[in-house]
Amino acid sequence: MEPSGPAVRVDGLRHRFKETVAVDGLDLVVRAAEIFGLLGPNGAGKTTTIRVLTTLLPPQAGTVEVFGQDVRRRRMAVRRLIGYVPQALSADPALSGRENVALFARLFDVPRALRRERTAEVIDAMGLTDAADRPAGTYSGGMIRRLELAQALVSAPRLLVLDEPTIGLDPVARAGVWDRIHETRARTGMTVLVTTHYMEEAAAHCDRVALMHRGRIRALDTPAALVASLDGHGGGGGGANLDDVFREYTGDDLDGGGFKDVRAARRAR
Template identity: 50%
Template sequence: MRNIIEVTGLTKRFGSLAAVNNLSLDVMEGETFGLLGPNGAGKTTTIKMLTTLLLPTSGNAKIGGHDVVKNAYEVRKIIGYVPQLISTDPMLTGLENLTVFAKLYDVPAKTRKSQIDEAFEFMGLMDAKNKLVKNYSGGMVRRLEIAQSLLHKPKILFLDEPTVGLDPVARKMMWEHIAKLKTEFGTTIFLTTHYMEEADRLCDRVAIMDHGKMSTTGTPDSLKNSLGIEGATLDDVFVRYTGNTLDEGSGFRDVRRTRRVAKRLG
């Protein structure tokens, strides 16, 4: 199976800050790959470079064999992207939102209706397509955004925190739809997430970033087994490589800082 994403020495600087520092990774065609890390680790910056929205300072990346800088247009034709921030218009219906995106993706007029309906059907939103998006639940909005990204049948789908803010039921429903993209269409999925259970369930391989650099990569099972701890979880792996752990609100606590404070307090 060939690599469909190839990243070598990718770096992005904002002044003196290296948001992403000499990052190298590869993703195989049809794989679900998870990029994990604390807030500020460089995950979103990485995705923005891979989706041609941000120029790298140095290094290179190829998506489907196309250079993200030299062949940005070719890259955009084969990828879908769901950002963290909501991209739908709440004052339009679901159908109107998808119609706008279908035109932006240059979906042919003769197949536009069928491709829109197919996306609604796949994401379980057919009954809601004529409702205003402002009346959608949070989970429905995220599913609509994925539907938007699927209109042109991309080979690769980039999902930046696809389930953040969703309740557990909506989150697990989203997992089912993401998994179906791989099993039914062979879509390559590159996602970031704060939820270790999500990464463990969905991803074939994961990489952990910290302070802009790659800390480790491997399958969830291999990383858990590498700790030599019976019953180890991806949370344990995360703590080992970043010194951070997730709190209940999906934020991060610095374990090392907490321990230093506890020591001072006795």
């Protein structure tokens, strides 16, 4: 389908957990066919925003639309438009790579006549054909992440949501995952929304980024423009990078989060 309007539109989104305000009046537009990075320290509200966007949480206030479909009123329509790779492991180690992808094809209602072909296509696109019939439990970390991308892509989503897609991977595996993301985006024209703590990844791969802190967007632009604005105000002292921009808008929270956040990150690694 040809893109019409933005891929994601968020207006005045608010969400709280008891006394904790996770998202505080968030306004955001993600353009169709771009790679958009949602950056911020632990506790900034990124995960809550993603959970609302993917219909896992209902918005308490404000509106969220995916290609014009309201996530509150049109949940099933939204789910058919998105592919989601969470930070937590989503592949079953006891199943083969092919069986994992085929399972997702069934879950996302890919027509029976197309399932075998679609499964083979995305496995091949992720470079996993030779390992497709091995148990996923024998895969390396990079292969697992590419398998999870195949699972998310088997339904041909218009929006791919990636939550820390390369966490815990070595540089070679990280580069391989991003190569596959770019190849798929170039071939299909899909939109990619990604969260990451790797600022160099965001600078290298995202068309635009938003810096989120304490439930709000603090800055939004291309990585190059954000860096240039920091240098222009003298904040970077010349030769600034996206890490410097991050610290400028979020203070010293780059490695923030409490015990639960650290435990979850280490478990993911």
